[in-house]
Amino acid sequence: MRSAEHIEDPAVxxxxxxxxxxxxxxxxxxxxxxxVLLIHRQRxxxxxxxxxxxxxxxxxPECAVRExxxxxxxxxxxxxxxxxxxxxxxxxxxxxxxxxxxxxDVPPIPxxxxxxxxxxxxxxxxxxxxxxxxxxxxxxxLVTAHxxxxxxxxxxxxxxxxxxxxxxxxxxxxxxRPLAATGKRQALYLQRLLMSWRPGxxxxxxxxxxxxxxxxxxxxxxxxxxxxxxxTEADHKRHPGKARxxxxxxxxxxxxxxxxxxxxxxxxxxxxxAGHMSHDLAHELPVLDPHxxxxxxLVAHVSVANPGRIVALEQHKPYED
Numbered sequence: 001m002r003s004a005e006h007i008e009d010p011a012v013x014x015x016x017x018x019x020x021x022x023x024x025x026x027x028x029x030x031x032x033x034x035x036v037l038l039i040h041r042q043r044x045x046x047x048x049x050x051x052x053x054x055x056x057x058x059x060x061p062e063c064a065v066r067e068x069x070x071x072x073x074x075x076x077x078x079x080x081x082x083x084x085x086x087x088x089x090x091x092x093x094x095x096x097x098x099x100x101x102x103x104x105d106v107p108p109i110p111x112x113x114x115x116x117x118x119x120x121x122x123x124x125x126x127x128x129x130x131x132x133x134x135x136x137x138x139x140x141x142l143v144t145a146h147x148x149x150x151x152x153x154x155x156x157x158x159x160x161x162x163x164x165x166x167x168x169x170x171x172x173x174x175x176x177r178p179l180a181a182t183g184k185r186q187a188l189y190l191q192r193l194l195m196s197w198r199p200g201x202x203x204x205x206x207x208x209x210x211x212x213x214x215x216x217x218x219x220x221x222x223x224x225x226x227x228x229x230x231x232t233e234a235d236h237k238r239h240p241g242k243a244r245x246x247x248x249x250x251x252x253x254x255x256x257x258x259x260x261x262x263x264x265x266x267x268x269x270x271x272x273x274a275g276h277m278s279h280d281l282a283h284e285l286p287v288l289d290p291h292x293x294x295x296x297x298l299v300a301h302v303s304v305a306n307p308g309r310i311v312a313l314e315q316h317k318p319y320e321d
Contacts, residue, residue: 163186
């Protein structure tokens with residue numbers, strides 16, 4: 001049932017986004033039937049998805065994970081990205097970004113402040129309950145993905161190491177060149193960002209700047225770190241096919257993983273990924289040098305139903321001073 005006083009107005013064309021928010025469509029399979037989680041907010045007397053505005057310095061994925069935990073007590077990791085929605089608010093336009101998030105055997109608990117009730121229901125029932133028509137768009141995308149067996153995925157994250165000290169200012173071995181001050185801040189930023197997917201294994205070049213990039217995350221989560229020589233610039237230059245083989249092997253697995261490497265290695269990594277997705281999706285890969293900026297992350301969502309098949313991509317820009 002829609003609350004008349006809280007139906008969203010269409011976004012105002014030409015008006016900049018003044019508020020960013022993020023959330024997730026939590027889903028589960030109950031007796032092989034798809035169910036989604038709706039929340040009821042007493043302030044608006046409406047039904048919607050768990051979501052909320054970004055905190056200062058927060059990324060959209062972080063915000064989505066935090067809001068779901070705060071509103072319904074569910075610890076989630078993010079699945080495929082879903083369509084964002086935009087609508088008019090008093091300051092201008094508000095843009096809400098959504099992800100799918102599978103939840104199993106963990107009961108949602110409304111926080112009692114913003115959310116006073118939750119319900120698991122079929123997508124059909126959800127369409128009838130959602131108060132804002134725009135909230136149907138991410139639901140439709142989730143249902144379509146479920147029908148295509150592309151909803152359940154695991155993430156492979158490609159990380160370009162954070163900003164290092166300039167080559168021109170470094171006189172010792174190239175493999176020992178450390179992170180710059182900005183790079184150290186990017187590594188801390190990456191620690192928080194990667195938590196949204198929680199890769200349990202990190203495969204990295206053994207050079208100092210890559211190790212320093214993934215260390216904050218690895219130390220915070222106890223993720224297993226494996227040093228792979230073929231991901232260094234020097235070994236890649238001698239045997240470029242080896243880096244591609246590393247990615248090919250990872251795609252045969254089914255657990256969240258991250259790969260940290262260097263700009264000259266990234267084209268080989270992307271070439272390996274491109275062979276595991278549709279031509280349309282491959283066009284979304286970054287094709288121009290430097291492909292990824294220092295500290296930037298590319299997330300490839302790999303199908304569980306169709307092993308090795310990448311069904312969605314997303315990129316996350318690095319922290320900038």
